[in-house]
Amino acid sequence: MMKHFLMNLLLSFIWVALTGSLYYSNFLFGYLMGFFILWIMNRQEADRRYFNRVPKTIGFIFYFLYEMIAANVQVAYDVITPKYFFKPGIIRYPLEATTDIEINLLSTMISMTPGTLILDISEDKKSLFIHVMYLRDRDRFIQQIKKGFEHKLLEILR
Known part of the structure; x- marks a missing residue:
């Protein structure tokens, strides 16, 4: 490759x-x-790994840019309006990523989107603790991360 x-x-x-x-x-x-x-x-x-990973990497970059722009718009809208829509919360996110590089890249991608911040990684490296600025539904947020960032990132790395 x-x-x-x-x-x-x-x-x-x-x-x-x-x-x-x-x-x-x-x-x-x-x-x-x-x-x-x-x-x-x-x-x-x-x-043929190289020829499969390059299009997936390009798709992941576009997905990440879309998510980052959408989160920026949400935070900017909340800042400029007089009413606050914050619903902060801390969740425990179960990981499918197993290696240190997978966990590190996933936590970096999550932290780079406005409104989320990685607080800690469990001792057994099985879960992340994430502070979310707009937490309306815990299960929906976990599924968004699992089917979005984590799934796409693991497709590239594995």
Whole structure:
């Protein structure tokens, strides 16, 4: 998988060198074109993890950006209106993530969205304690995190 990524980066840099314009958009175009070329060349190969993870990673980035913008709008609306809609609460979130990197990335993603903050991780690393600014339904919040952030992140990492 690492060789595919490095080859894709090399193809991107070759594209930038051939076109002579060092812009992010040109590099991104070269990366996508290199990804497509590598995908065509390696269709019969058994190890296809790279070609499955790149689209999932891009989808996760867009999902995270959408969630972060939606949380920012919710917090900003609550700040500028005279009435407060806060319903703070602390919940215990059961984890499916098992390794330290999975738990760390998940807790970082949750904390980066406004309105949520990771308070602690249990000693056995089986649950997170999350402070939520707008906790209307505990079970619904847990399902949103489980089907959203955790599921998408574990698809990329495993």
